[in-house]
Amino acid sequence: MVAALVTGGIATFAQLYAVQPLMPQLAAEYTVSPDRAALALSLATAGLSALLVPWSGAADWIGRARVMTAALAASTLLGLAVPFAGELWQLLALRAVQGMALGGLPAVAVAYLAEELRPADFPRAAGLYIAGTTVGGMLGRLVAGTAADLGGWRWGVAADGLLGLVALVLFAVLLPRPRGFVPRRRGGGGPGLGRRLAASLADRGLLALYAQGLFLMGGFVTVYNYLSFELLGPPFGLSQTAVSFLFAAYLAGTAGSALAARLNGWTGRHRALLLAALGVAAGAALLLLPWLAGIVAGLVLLTFAFFTAHATASGWVGHRARWRAQAAALYTLGYYLGSSLFGWIGGIVYQHAGWPGTVGYVLALVAAAAVASLALRGRPAAAQQRV
Template sequence: MSAFSGHVPGSRDYRMLLIGLFFGGVATFAQLYATQAVLPQIADDIGSGPASAALTVSASTLGLAAAVLPWSLVADRIGRVPAMASGLVVATVLGAATLLADDLVVLLTLRLLEGAALGAVPAVALAYLSEEVHPRHVAAAAGSYIAGTTVGGLSGRVVSGWVGELAGWRWGVASVILVCVVAAVIFLVLIPRARGFVSGRDREERGPTVRRRIGVNLRSPVQRALYAQGFLLMGAFVAVYNYLGFHLAAPPFSLAPALVTLLFLAYLAGTASSPRAGALAVRYGRFPVLALSIGVMATGVALMAVPALVVVVVGLILFTAGFFGAHAVASGWTPVAAAPEARAQASSLYYLGYYAGSSVFGWLLGVVFGSVGWFSFLVVVLAMCAAALGAALVSLRAVRPSP
């Protein structure tokens, strides 16, 4: 029997894998951001201020960032699919438990644990892809998974916001949990069993220890440049979405809150761009598509400096499409560029940098925005895009394409 070389487009398992991971992304990221659109209601119900209510989002992303490396170790032991399935089931139960929380500390604790459980999917999904899909098609497959994360992020915000405005934040979050249950069931039913996985015990007998696998990734210029993409570009992305609403609520725009909420629909640009970027990376190479995506991001940032609503919205769409294109390429490239025995740790380190960027710059650029205004804020965002492109030029441009 010939050795397994990975699923290819056109095969049933390839289709099932893409659909399954798409819904795994929905189930993960809808829960992660379920409270963001209902923060005012949470603040009123629990008796906390806006900043304290916003910690419900920060707690979940912090939990996810802290858990990605441990989940990669678990997945090396028990397998990729069992790890992802376990994380989704536990997270959904914890998400349902948040509906009963009447105390902010209890709510934050549950959100932290929920985020830690959700970390199983981003920690493992790309390593699973790199092992189960033929190397030539990993970039395209990763784009489909990233598309699922955009749909999840959008639905988590929009569904909870719409339902929460009518029935309160608990019903808003409950509606998202219901969506996640359906998505998780689809994931569990469709995801193919792993055929390219080598257990952690076999890895340890034949290769380096966990500490060495992490060290190998951190010493690699290619891996560090890929982690820089996640850290800088995600930081820029979250900061823009955090503070654009404040900018548009002030003159000369003076938009109502309900209209500002509709800005999240720009996420659909990422749903379209992430699989497209993956497909283009297969055809033209990862580096050109990554560089182009960062350029599209930067163009969107420049347009958002124009004091005209239509131009700002076009800029936001371009910025979002460029970000998710870059993220699809960089995240899919990370496990492929790593040593086979260190792929799960490579993906986990990417997401550690990704969510660290979200936490650091999501707050830090708020200080910039509050101190020196929107235009200077955008200059910093542009500088972050330029730094990411610079890191890619130095360390990724000369990387030989995967087969």
């Protein structure tokens, strides 16, 4: 089960982030500013966010496994069409629709695990799934950047499309048949989707967890969106392939995700979130150093701490929520809304305030996440019933 979701995470996040290391090439080919080039990612994450709640509702009716498989199949077909986009608007439109399809897996994956596994096994499995998403994000960036250095950005996106196709096949073969969930039927009783969403928005503790994804992801994606512009130019002057290999820092995120459950056991969830936010801030500050070694160290620390926070917050949502599918979808909505909105705003900050101003902007987002987490101090779960 975990192996299937890891391959699904690779299929999803390799394709979602395929364009991130290619933004300087997109900006050069279409003669646009960095924030315009970043729309190739922001619109995809916005599309993903837009359909998270509908995907979660569909999963209640037809089942989690069917939704995840259908979403991955549709997104992979769309991803294979992206390299054939001629105009910028065509590229952006395809990426937006692909993002809508990609939302099917992250909208319900954590809920699927929570329903299929024993409570004692769930935190570790959720951490491993998040680790799989980091592997997908890393592979997508490495494969796209290396292929693009050889043949241009279209080859980079095409290579990630093929990677997604292989991962989709593995996902379909490995995914076990669901045993812990019976699809909801119309007229079968229970509150409707609107009431389940309202209940998932009424808990202040859940709102604080959604805010972690919103603010921390906004700062994280800003770093990865615009750091490549800095490293390709003076004084570093790195090649596209060299910049792409910096995304191997995602391996630190894989470790952070896998170790999050253990850290939660040692310190408690709230302290783990605060420690992770502190680590993100320290890593961002190191990115101001004029030495490549310092930047690499900062990127590794920031990535490790971010995914520790993400695994902690998303797992806490699954543990706390009464309506798991809707709460998980709302957390993921906040997560990708942060990527779309704050990642795009980060491009405007970068264009007008340079890299130091961009790092200051990231630190402000981390501070907002830390303040929001104060609502979680000593707050028990809102409901004992889990659905």
